[in-house]
Amino acid sequence: MTTTYAVLSEGLEKSFKEVRALRGLDLAVAEGTVCGLLGPNGAGKTTAVRLLTTLLRPDAGSARVAGHDLVREPDAVRRAIGVTGQYASVDGDLTGRENLRLFAKLRRLPKAAARADELLDRFELADAADRPVSTYSGGMRRRLDLAASLITRPAVLFLDEPTTGLDPHSRNQIWETVRALKAEGTTVLLTTQYLEEADQLADDIVLVDRGRVAHSGTPAELKALIGSYAEAVVADADAMAGAAAVLDQLTGSRPDFDVERHSVGAVTTDPTLTLPRLVRELDAAGVPLLDVNLRPPTLDDVFLRLTDGSTRAGARDLTDSKELVT
Amino acid sequence: MSALAYDGTAMLGRQLRRIRHNMGLLILTQTMPITMLLFFGYVFGSALAMPGEEYRAFLVPGLLVATAANGIMTGMFQAAQDSHRGVMDRFRTLPISRAAVPLGQAVGDLVVTAVGTVPVLLVGLAVGWRMEGSALEAAGAVGLLLLFRFATTWIGILLGLASQSEEAAGQLGGATFLLPLLSNAYIPTDNLPGWLRTIAEWNPISAVTTALRDLFGNAPVPTEGAWPVTHPVAGSLAWCAVLIAVFMPLAVRRYTNGGR
Numbered sequence: 001m002t003t004t005y006a007v008l009s010e011g012l013e014k015s016f017k018e019v020r021a022l023r024g025l026d027l028a029v030a031e032g033t034v035c036g037l038l039g040p041n042g043a044g045k046t047t048a049v050r051l052l053t054t055l056l057r058p059d060a061g062s063a064r065v066a067g068h069d070l071v072r073e074p075d076a077v078r079r080a081i082g083v084t085g086q087y088a089s090v091d092g093d094l095t096g097r098e099n100l101r102l103f104a105k106l107r108r109l110p111k112a113a114a115r116a117d118e119l120l121d122r123f124e125l126a127d128a129a130d131r132p133v134s135t136y137s138g139g140m141r142r143r144l145d146l147a148a149s150l151i152t153r154p155a156v157l158f159l160d161e162p163t164t165g166l167d168p169h170s171r172n173q174i175w176e177t178v179r180a181l182k183a184e185g186t187t188v189l190l191t192t193q194y195l196e197e198a199d200q201l202a203d204d205i206v207l208v209d210r211g212r213v214a215h216s217g218t219p220a221e222l223k224a225l226i227g228s229y230a231e232a233v234v235a236d237a238d239a240m241a242g243a244a245a246v247l248d249q250l251t252g253s254r255p256d257f258d259v260e261r262h263s264v265g266a267v268t269t270d271p272t273l274t275l276p277r278l279v280r281e282l283d284a285a286g287v288p289l290l291d292v293n294l295r296p297p298t299l300d301d302v303f304l305r306l307t308d309g310s311t312r313a314g315a316r317d318l319t320d321s322k323e324l325v326t
Numbered sequence: 327m328s329a330l331a332y333d334g335t336a337m338l339g340r341q342l343r344r345i346r347h348n349m350g351l352l353i354l355t356q357t358m359p360i361t362m363l364l365f366f367g368y369v370f371g372s373a374l375a376m377p378g379e380e381y382r383a384f385l386v387p388g389l390l391v392a393t394a395a396n397g398i399m400t401g402m403f404q405a406a407q408d409s410h411r412g413v414m415d416r417f418r419t420l421p422i423s424r425a426a427v428p429l430g431q432a433v434g435d436l437v438v439t440a441v442g443t444v445p446v447l448l449v450g451l452a453v454g455w456r457m458e459g460s461a462l463e464a465a466g467a468v469g470l471l472l473l474f475r476f477a478t479t480w481i482g483i484l485l486g487l488a489s490q491s492e493e494a495a496g497q498l499g500g501a502t503f504l505l506p507l508l509s510n511a512y513i514p515t516d517n518l519p520g521w522l523r524t525i526a527e528w529n530p531i532s533a534v535t536t537a538l539r540d541l542f543g544n545a546p547v548p549t550e551g552a553w554p555v556t557h558p559v560a561g562s563l564a565w566c567a568v569l570i571a572v573f574m575p576l577a578v579r580r581y582t583n584g585g586r
Contacts, residue, residue: 053419078421089412093344105336106422132347148416 006187011061036202082149139170337430387538388511401482406495458543527552
């Protein structure tokens with residue numbers, strides 16, 4: 001069986017004045033899968049989504065979405081897609097119900113009002129349906145936005161950072177919706193800054209860095225590539241050398257030290273190195289342990305390892321902003 | 327074309343709902359011309375050589391046209407508001423007629439203007455203005471007024487879509503109140519210095535104001551001056567045709583390509 005691609009792009013390029021946002025982006029998203037576009041701020045994720053949803057015209061390269069050429073058949077693409085942007089793309093001056101009815105009408109649904117009510121129920125917005133959207137919370141707006149993207153069942157759904165800044169309840173709801181859509185056969189392309197989100201939802205992750213694909217693969221493949229971080233916190237500074245020797249032998253990578261915390265750590269890609277084995281080996285070597293961790297790779301690890309050094313600053317910014325949000 | 331009519335009607339519905347949800351703003355913009363009529367009518371009316379009642383009769387058509395010219399400001403503000411909000415992105419990702427969004431805005435604005443003209447006319451009647459011509463001429467005057475409003479709205483939509491921010495649009499839009507000051511809307515242009523008089527007479531507001539005074543039977547058409555003022559109805563129609571022909575396609579194109 002040959003794979004059919006819901007999104008297929010080759011060499012997409014887009015510049016804004018001096019900034020080269022995309023420098024030849026190649027994407028291949030198989031039909032019915034969820035693809036997570038992961039990358040630091042400014043990597044080109046949003047530009048990619050805006051190009052693929054006909055909001056921007058590429059400077060070079062080509063793409064097909066749901067089988068239609070992006071540049072030559074934009075209206076055919078528009079009929080096949082749903083888009084939920086980073087900032088809620090609903091009308092703040094109208095009520096939730098009015099918004100959905102308007103979008104249903106514009107999609108030529110014969111029972112626009114009924115479809116609107118159905119979606120309001122599904123996204124727990126029935127109580128707020130007749131309030132202006134400007135009075136909604138961030139989570140409610142995002143849910144309405146997603147509902148608006150699902151007026152007709154899209155073949156391809158684009159979600160640009162769908163859960164940035166959302167509370168856990170709204171976030172879970174959006175995750176559930178994405179899973180349900182996938183089960184119905186919808187292809188989903190989502191951008192995110194959260195590795196966990198990509199991990200939870202995506203069949204494939206595409207790591208975007210400075211307008212290009214830096215790496216791609218399943219979440220497990222990427223994690224294996226990055227490796228986990230094994231860390232031992234020991235009783236005193238003198239014991240650090242012993243811990244380092246054990247970690248060096250187990251992981252085959254050079255340990256690093258945090259003298260203040262009496263901590264020694266090293267990266268491992270060995271799937272047989274489990275936490276119990278780590279504890280046993282360290283204990284057997286007589287290291288006076290206070291704490292042992294085997295941490296799966298974090299977002300920082302991903303960016304620092306798989307993107308080149310010049311994005312380090314970007315990755316740092318990202319961590320900061322994430323802390324502000326949570 | 328039928329797609330445009332359908333989508334445009336849906337967008338008109340959106341526009342009217344938006345306006346309904348912003349009742350405060352609507353009332354403010356609708357009472358402004360009445361406030362100005364009373365203020366100008368009695369303050370200027372007492373200071374000018376023209377008797378007060380006569381000045382107020384002179385002022386009513388001018389104020390109607392000056393208010394219609396505010397279409398630039400309203401159009402600009404609403405288009406700027408839209409273009410800097412995500413909802414425009416959603417419209418652009420829908421398979422709908424490209425002109426539907428701005429057309430809905432322009433027609434919605436026209437509905438509001440038509441309704442808002444009635445109280446101004448009633449207050450005008452109360453302060454001494456009269457319709458001295460035939461009913462047909464009066465209807466022609468109102469039609470011309472609305473056509474002019476439609477034309478100015480497209481200027482506003484283009485400027486609003488091109489503006490950098492809502493605030494910038496608000497400030498630039500505020501400056502449009504100067505336009506009627508450089509016309510015969512509030513004062514006769516006869517005593518202006520030659521070059522200023524020429525500019526004022528070529529101001530579209532002057533042509534439309536003169537046409538309204540003619541059709542309402544408030545003042546005779548001047549026999550000398552610039553062509554649009556000595557032939558006010560033809561001049562007004564020509565001005566509106568030019569403005570619409572230039573600004574409507576530009577605004578639609580700007581909307582279609584917005585951000586691309």
